[in-house]
Amino acid sequence: xxIIQSLQWRYATKKFDSKRTLSKEQLEVLxxxxxxxxxxxxxxxxxxxxxxxxxxxxxxxLHSMGQQQVADASHLLVxxxxxxxxxxxxxxxxxxxxxxxxxPDEILSxxxxxxxxxxxxxxxxxxxxWAKMQAYLAMGNLLTVCAVEQIDACPMEGFLPEKYDxxxxxxxxxxxxxxxxxxxxxxxxxxxxxFKKVRKELSESVIEL
Numbered sequence: 001x002x003i004i005q006s007l008q009w010r011y012a013t014k015k016f017d018s019k020r021t022l023s024k025e026q027l028e029v030l031x032x033x034x035x036x037x038x039x040x041x042x043x044x045x046x047x048x049x050x051x052x053x054x055x056x057x058x059x060x061x062l063h064s065m066g067q068q069q070v071a072d073a074s075h076l077l078v079x080x081x082x083x084x085x086x087x088x089x090x091x092x093x094x095x096x097x098x099x100x101x102x103x104p105d106e107i108l109s110x111x112x113x114x115x116x117x118x119x120x121x122x123x124x125x126x127x128x129x130w131a132k133m134q135a136y137l138a139m140g141n142l143l144t145v146c147a148v149e150q151i152d153a154c155p156m157e158g159f160l161p162e163k164y165d166x167x168x169x170x171x172x173x174x175x176x177x178x179x180x181x182x183x184x185x186x187x188x189x190x191x192x193x194x195f196k197k198v199r200k201e202l203s204e205s206v207i208e209l
Contacts, residue, residue, distance in 0.1 A: 001148075001150075003144075003148065006144075006147040006148045006150075007144070007147050008197065009147060009150070010143065010146065010147035010152070010153070011192060011193060011195070011197075012153075012154045012155060012192075013069065013152040013153060013154045013182070013184075013186050013190065013192070013193070014069065014154070014190055014192045015068070015069070015072070015186065015187040015189065015190035015192075016069055016072040016073045016074070016152065016182065016184045016185065016186065016187060016190075017072075017184065017185045017186065017187045017188070018071075018072040018073075020074060020184060020185040021052075021074045021075075021184070022074045022075055022151065022183065022184060026149060026151060027050070027075065029145065029149055030077070030142060030145065030146070030149075030151070030183070031048070031050070033141060033142060033145040034048045034138055034141070034142060036141075037137055037138040037141040037142075038137060038141075039134045039137060039138075040130065040133070040134055041093075041115060042093065042097075043085070043089075043090065043093055043115075043134075044093075044134075045081055045082045045085050045089075045130075045131040045134055046079060046080065046081055046082070046131065046134050046135045046138050047079075047080045047081075047082070047175055048077055048078070048079060048080070048138070049077070049078040049080055049168060049170070049175075049177075050075055050076075050077055050078075051075065051076040051077075051078065051168075052074070052075045052076075054071065056167075057070055057071045057073070057076050058071045059167065060076065060159075060164065060167065062163075063159055063160040063163035063164060063167070064156065064158065064159040064160075064180065065158040065159065067154075067156065067158065067159075069154045069156075069182040070156075070159075070180070070182055072182075072184070072187075073154075073182030073183055073184040074183060074184030074185065075182075075183050075184065076180065076181075076182050076183075077142070077180070077181040077182070077183060078164060078168065078170075078177050078179075078180055078181075079135040079138060079139055079177070079178055079179035079180070079181065080135075080170060080175040080176060080177050080178065081128060081131035081132060081134070081135055081175065081176050081178055082131060082174060082175065083171070083174045083175060083176055084174060085119060085127050085131065086119065086120075087116045087119075087120065090112065090115050090116050090119065091112070091116070094108050094111075094112045128176070131178075132178050135178045135179050136179070139155055139179050139181060142181065143155060143181075146183060151183055151184070151185070152183065152184055152185050152186045153181055153182065153183045154181070154182050155179070155180075155181055156179065156180040156181065156182070157179065157180075159177075159180050161176065161177045161178065164177040164180075165177055
């Protein structure tokens with residue numbers, strides 16, 4: 001399929017085939033695509049928790065507005081943000097830049113100091129909101145990758161983050177859940193797969209100047 005055909009093919013899957021599972025190769029593609037997602041300043045304040053435990057997935061349905069996709073999907077992807085993004089976190093990023101690119105300190109230091117000072121003045125809620133926007137970028141990227149790879153997915157905001165955090169012990173890892181993405185393969189009897197896409201005309205959604 002071409003990219004537009006793949007995007008026409010995808011939809012928010014309402015019913016997964018619980019007997020089908022992603023291959024290791026498909027899962028590896030999703031992991032690598034997540035890690036390659038663009039983020040503001042390149043800081044990657046997001047982590048992906050991958051769940052492949054049917055008992056745990058079933059338990060999480062209770063905290064996902066009863067959405068059965070959470071249990072029936074091959075894997076459940078939970079997009080999380082870092083709870084703390086401080087000078088140490090930013091410093092680690094710049095050490096990684098220096099190690100990989102061999103960029104000299106005289107070039108890196110001004111930008112590093114700017115970011116450290118900027119984040120130090122931000123309120124915690126503002127930093128978390130900034131990080132959440134990076135999680136949305138990551139989910140959008142994975143939705144496109146899933147379409148290209150013919151992997152079905154259903155993006156979800158409808159869940160209770162505090163319950164996920166508690167059940168998955170995310171706070172102990174310095175994380176907060178913000179988005180959920182069940183992935184797998186559509187059930188043959190999911191009637192939503194046959195629905196035509198409802199979108200604006202291009203002339204209504206795109207402005208060319």
